[in-house]
Amino acid sequence: MQWHSVGEFLAMGGYAFYVWGSFGVTFLCMAIESWLLNKRRQRVTQAVKQEAF
Amino acid sequence: MKNMEMKSGFNWLKYASPKTFYPLAGKIIPWCVVSAAVLILYGLYIGLFVAPTDFQQGEGYRIIFVHVPAAWFSMFLYLLMALYAGLGLVLNARLSYMMASAIAPTGAMFTLVALVTGSLWGKPMWGAWWVWDARLTSELILLFLYIGYFSLQAAIDDKNRADKASAVLALVGAINVPIIYFSVKWWNTLHQGASVSLMKAPAMAAVMLKGMLVMAIGFWLYSIAVVLIRVRCEILERDSKAAMFRQD
Numbered sequence: 001m002q003w004h005s006v007g008e009f010l011a012m013g014g015y016a017f018y019v020w021g022s023f024g025v026t027f028l029c030m031a032i033e034s035w036l037l038n039k040r041r042q043r044v045t046q047a048v049k050q051e052a053f
Numbered sequence: 054m055k056n057m058e059m060k061s062g063f064n065w066l067k068y069a070s071p072k073t074f075y076p077l078a079g080k081i082i083p084w085c086v087v088s089a090a091v092l093i094l095y096g097l098y099i100g101l102f103v104a105p106t107d108f109q110q111g112e113g114y115r116i117i118f119v120h121v122p123a124a125w126f127s128m129f130l131y132l133l134m135a136l137y138a139g140l141g142l143v144l145n146a147r148l149s150y151m152m153a154s155a156i157a158p159t160g161a162m163f164t165l166v167a168l169v170t171g172s173l174w175g176k177p178m179w180g181a182w183w184v185w186d187a188r189l190t191s192e193l194i195l196l197f198l199y200i201g202y203f204s205l206q207a208a209i210d211d212k213n214r215a216d217k218a219s220a221v222l223a224l225v226g227a228i229n230v231p232i233i234y235f236s237v238k239w240w241n242t243l244h245q246g247a248s249v250s251l252m253k254a255p256a257m258a259a260v261m262l263k264g265m266l267v268m269a270i271g272f273w274l275y276s277i278a279v280v281l282i283r284v285r286c287e288i289l290e291r292d293s294k295a296a297m298f299r300q301d
C-alpha cells in the first residue's frame with residue numbers, strides 16, 4: 001500500500017487534477033457509451049415487439 | 054440434416070448468418086460484462102494502490118493505467134473494424150459490415166479518451182496541453198477517420214452502398230495505424246517510446262506492467278460486450294426493416 005492517509009491518496013502528490021481528471025474522463029466516456037447503447041437497445045427491442053403484433 | 058451437423062462437428066459457418074449469430078452473441082455478452090468489471094476494478098486497484106510512485110514523474114505517471122490501454126484499443130479496434138470492412142467487401146457478408154459499424158463508436162470513444170488523457174498527462178509533464186508532434190497528430194487523424202466513417206455511413210441512404218463506401222474509407226485509413234504506432238521511432242517527438250515491446254524487456258516495473266495489462270484485458274472485454282450489444286441492435290434494425298419490405 002502506497003498511501004498513509006486518505007488526503008494523501010486524493011492529493012496524488014500534487015497531480016490530483018490530472019490523475020483524477022484522466023480516470024474520470026475514461027470511465028465517464030465508457031459510462032456514457034453504455035448508457036446511450038442501452039437506450040438504443042431498449043428502443044430497438046420495443047420497435048421489434050410492436051412490429052410483431 | 055441434424056446428423057450431418059453432428060458428423061462435421063461444430064459448424065462455424067453457421068454463425069456467419071445474423072440470425073444464428075444473434076443468440077450466440079446474447080450468450081457471450083453477460084460473461085464479458087462481468088469479467089470486464091472485475092478486471093477493470095482489479096486494474097484500478099493495482100494502478101492506484103499497489104503500483105509504486107515513479108521516480109521521475111511522481112504520482113502523475115498513474116495516468117498510464119488508463120491512457121495506454123485506451124490508446125492500444127483506439128488502434129486495435131480500428132484495425133479490427135478495417136478487417137471486418139474488408140471481409141465485407143470480399144465476401145459480401147452483411148454480418149461483417151454490421152460488425153465493422155458496431156466497432157466504430159467504441160474505437161472512436163477510446164481514441165477520444167487517449168487524446169484527452171494524453172492532454173492531461175502532457176500538461177504537467179511537458180507544460181503543454183497539446184503539441185503538433187507526429188504521435189499526437191496521427192492519433193487525432195485516427196479520430197477524424199472514425200468520424201469520417203460514421204459520416205459516410207449516415208450520408209448515404211442506400212445501406213448497401215453506405216457499407217461499401219465506408220468500408221473502402223476504413224481500409225484506406227488503416228495505413229494510419231502503423232504510422233501512429235511507429236511515429237515515436239520514425240520522428241523525433243516529445244512523446245515517449247513504446248511502453249511495452251515484443252523485442253525488448255519492458256521499460257517499467259513488473260507491477261506497473263501488470264496493472265496496465267489487466268486494465269487492457271478489462272477494456273478488451275468491455276469492447277467485446279458493447280460491440281456485441283451494438284451488433285445485435287444493428288441486426289434487429291436492419292432485418293426488421295428488411296422484413297417489412299418482404300411482407301408483400
